[in-house]
Amino acid sequence: MNTPTRLAIEGIFHPSDFSEGSHVAFLHALKLTLAARCRLRVLHVSHHDHADWHDFPGVRDTLVRWNLIPREGSRSDVGHLGIDVKKVITQGTDPVASCVEFLEKHPADLIVLAIHTDPGARGWLRRHVGAPLAKHSGLMTLFIPHGAEGFVSRSDGSVSLRQILIPIAPKPRHHRALDAARRLIDSLGLASGRITLLHVADPSETPSVTFPELPGWTCELLRNDGDPVQQILQTARDLRADLMVMTTDGPDHFLDGLRGTTSERVLHHTPCPILNIPAGTGVGMG
Numbered sequence: 001m002n003t004p005t006r007l008a009i010e011g012i013f014h015p016s017d018f019s020e021g022s023h024v025a026f027l028h029a030l031k032l033t034l035a036a037r038c039r040l041r042v043l044h045v046s047h048h049d050h051a052d053w054h055d056f057p058g059v060r061d062t063l064v065r066w067n068l069i070p071r072e073g074s075r076s077d078v079g080h081l082g083i084d085v086k087k088v089i090t091q092g093t094d095p096v097a098s099c100v101e102f103l104e105k106h107p108a109d110l111i112v113l114a115i116h117t118d119p120g121a122r123g124w125l126r127r128h129v130g131a132p133l134a135k136h137s138g139l140m141t142l143f144i145p146h147g148a149e150g151f152v153s154r155s156d157g158s159v160s161l162r163q164i165l166i167p168i169a170p171k172p173r174h175h176r177a178l179d180a181a182r183r184l185i186d187s188l189g190l191a192s193g194r195i196t197l198l199h200v201a202d203p204s205e206t207p208s209v210t211f212p213e214l215p216g217w218t219c220e221l222l223r224n225d226g227d228p229v230q231q232i233l234q235t236a237r238d239l240r241a242d243l244m245v246m247t248t249d250g251p252d253h254f255l256d257g258l259r260g261t262t263s264e265r266v267l268h269h270t271p272c273p274i275l276n277i278p279a280g281t282g283v284g285m286g
Contacts, residue, residue, distance in 0.1 A: 007036040007187040013108035014042045015099050015133070018055045021114035021146035024154075026057045028144055028273070029112035030085075031152045031159065034068075035187040037082035041106055044089050045098040056087045066157035096132050103137055111141040115267065131264055134276055140180075143267060143274045150273050151242045161185075162193035165241040167232050167266075168207060169199070176277050177245040182212045184243075184275075192216035196239060200224050200231040229265045236271055244274045 014029040016022040026042065033040040042056060060078060063069045069077040078085065092098035111134065134141040144150050151161040164181050168174040174197065181195055195217060199206045202225070211219035224231045236244055248263050267274060 007032070007038075007183055009036040009109040010038050011106070011108035012036070012038060012040045012110045012112060013099075013103060013106070013139075014040065014112045015095070016042055016044050016056070017114075018044065019114065019116075019146070021116060021144065023057050024148070024150055025112050025114040025142075025144040027062065027152045027154060027157075028142060028150055030059065030062060031157060031188075032110065032112065032142075033083050033085070034081060034157075039084040039086075041102075041108065042085070042087045043099060043102055044087075045092045045095045046089055047091075047093055053087065053089070059085050062157075065155065068157070096136060099133050100136050103139070108139065111137060111139050113141070113143065114146055115143040116146045131267060138278055140278070141276045143270070143276065145270050145273065148272065159188050159190065161188065161190055161242045163239050163241045163243075164193065164195045165198060165232075165236050165239060165244045165272075166195065167198045167200070167228075167244070167246055168209070169201070174207065174209070174247055177247045177275075178212060180275060180277055181243075181245050182214060185214060185217065190217075193218075194239075195219045196235070196241075197221045198224065198232060198235050200226065200228040228262050229269075232262075232266050233269055233271070241272045244270060244272055245277065246274060247277045 009032070012029050012033050014026055016026060029040055029042075044056070060069065060073050063078065063081070064071050064073055068081060088102070090098055090102065113133070115131075134143075151159055153160065161184075166174060166177045166181065168177075178195075178197075184190075185193070193216070195211070195214075197209060197220070199221065206221070206223055209221055222235065224235070232244075235241075244266075246263060246266070263276070
């Protein structure tokens with residue numbers, strides 16, 4: 001039997017534009033902060049001077065709703081949960097540059113942000129901000145598509161994560177994605193579900209796969225041919241995937257580091273959250 005492997009994250013970074021999508025992303029960032037018992041930094045980049053602290057999502061209000069602290073809970077009650085949450089407003093006209101600068105001074109292991117796929121969406125965390133931020137920071141990033149509820153309940157903080165899809169290719173290696181999924185399952189205490197690995201190419205090119213031992217969870221390997229983007233998105237819809245985990249590499253490979261081909265096209269149309277893990281870095285989960 002495998003020894004449980006928990007999230008080994010010391011810092012989570014959540015950039016917010018105060019939109020509804022960012023609020024959903026905040027709930028995921030807070031839930032993962034609780035699971036890792038780490039620090040969370042919430043940053044808003046203001047183009048104007050009228051950003052208000054009351055626009056930030058309420059940490060204590062959320063923890064009260066999730067029955068984790070009493071209704072009259074104080075900062076010390078939050079601290080007793082093993083987490084450290086701070087909210088920051090900074091002035092700037094380039095959100096990506098402002099976020100990268102913040103991360104240089106306040107390092108994190110994971111970014112959690114909303115991704116707006118609608119070109120007409122308001123707020124600065126549109127697709128052309130989220131993907132470049134992930135690329136320039138080089139950090140593991142959880143993208144929550146705007147309009148999706150994701151896998152964390154607003155009302156009580158419970159997690160609905162039973163279908164995980166991992167697209168794979170000969171390169172980059174998929175082991176980091178599998179390890180990240182396993183650690184997430186352990187940390188969130190998820191009793192059962194399914195991990196599906198999807199390979200879209202000639203079956204003879206399918207990489208060797210060793211599935212982790214996860215009591216209550218089943219693992220399977222699917223092989224399809226056709227357009228990789230279409231097959232990945234259709235499989236996510238067919239499975240009603242709650243999360244996609246993608247290991248990304250440089251622009252010459254199948255999963256391309258969010259630089260405009262397969263990965264960014266999947267990101268642009270994803271029906272579910274995507275956890276992106278840069279292949280050249282550690283998983284950040286142990």
